[in-house]
Amino acid sequence: MGCTLIIGRDEDLCCRLVRERLASLRRRVVYLQEDKLFPGLRFNWELGDGASSGALELAGQAVEFDQIHGVLARFSGIATSPEDFQTKDGRYLSSEWHALTRGFIQSLSCPVVNRPGPELWYRSALRAPDLVSLVPELTFRLPRTMVATCFEEARRFFDLAGGRIYYSPLTVPSDYLIDTERAMQKLEPLSEILPLHLSEVIAGETVDAYVVGTQVVFDGVSHTTVGTHCQAVAESLGLALCHLRIIVTAEGEWYCMSVNGTPTLFECAEQPRNAIVGHLVEILSSETQSGAA
């Protein structure tokens, strides 16, 4: 009997909802909770000369690799508790787990959500500095963006942008509005220890679009005309599931502010969230063996 494999964490709403939906449909699910795998996970994978086969078992749930019909891969690559990750062995185990899962999901012929290329292994929230190199054929506009390690350049950018910019750490997906002189001054001491990643504020309507396989789900007003552009971005990045935050200006210009390959669904309204989960379940429980996702 075929099954869906879910690799993730309990606190991940997407994992939880997909598991619940699959259970309600009486689909077989094997769930690997990545921070509680070792010891306990029995994993055997033999490969060589193009052939690959194996099986895994956890807490009495066992599955041969060729019985897996779909994988929801939401792992972070950290296979320990936060405390253990601070240790050398904890970090080593996590490196090995990450290396294993990247290879493992690559070897499967079934749909995997997501199975990104190495260029995305360590990036989930993509903004202008990522998108300019990863999606060179992007049809959306990108906000004017600067990365600088000296405050004078940041000041010039602030003035040029009319005194309204965002400061965003490069490694953390959060934005801080800088729209007063006082807020700008606070960046000066920060510039001594951190690079300043700044972007212009785009005025307009925010559109949240979720690409799920061949479907695009809008959280809010649907903008079906832009759906194909969203799908093109997802396809270019090799993502079966992603969230695009877009802003459409009064002049009708479309800006892509970010692309997230691991959307949490927390910020999503119930109806679109249900639709996203439904589409994910369709992809993951398909009986056809396809590498499309």
Place this chain on the structure above:
Amino acid sequence: MILVCGVLGDAMIELMCARLNDMGCEYVFLDESRFPGEFNVSWSIRGKDLTGYVSSPSGKVALDDITGIYVRYVQYRNRRKREGISDHEEELIKAEHQVCLMHLFDAMPAVVVNRVRASVSNDSKLYQQLQIPSFGFLTPRTLVTTDPEQAVAFFHSCRRRVIYKSLSGVRSIVRRLEDKDLPRLQLVRNCPTQFQEVVEGVDIRVHVVGEDVFATELKSEASDYRYASSTGDSLTARAIDIPPDVAAACVRLTRSSGLTLSGIDLRKTADDKYYCFEMNPSPGFIFYERATGQPISEAVARLLLGGPH
């Protein structure tokens, strides 16, 4: 203008700076141990255009004027500890600065040796092993397991000729599995481990630089020749020619990953078959260059002069 980015304590950075000096190439060295501060970057994206500069104590270089970048993504060394900043915060600060440079080099149209986005596949040897056969190389029979019994069975089915090594690039030393190790296999329950059937043959390290191929044959009694000196084993290295189809496959493998420089580990069997173990995106070729006289750093320097790539 060429940009070299890293720390001077790294022998590869020292070698490349010396080679560029020797060849009379203009270059700027961005010393990461003094970045930011004495060295700074500023770059901006407008539309799809990237503009900006790198500044050093000797002046500013516009990004447009940079034809090639040689970068080593190493940990910062001897970084002064900032007052009031915890170790965890210090890690985050280092990550921000590294990402700042990684994003810039990923986005620049210049030749980059190597872009980080092309370099990370080496973090999963299994991922690489799945890609390699399509380039015409053989890969060794491999077991990845957390099951001690399966590991023992594999050991015996390979006639006790098995090595073990990490799955990632961390602690990546190849060791021979011996009978005396079998009781320790219980430990694989705690961490997935990779076992491979020993492939008998001669080690060949191939360095691909753009279209140029430099092959070095290595002979050693050590399971991992890279550590021969620490295990007291002998090691000899000599430059060799490899068949054109094997060289072409190495170039294709390198290019398919988006790399401009790679170090590929091959083993040639007695019946002239070529196994490929992995591809290193940041090879420390100084050892091979010194042992054989192959002009690898010169080839890298020429690549860096080459303009948009």
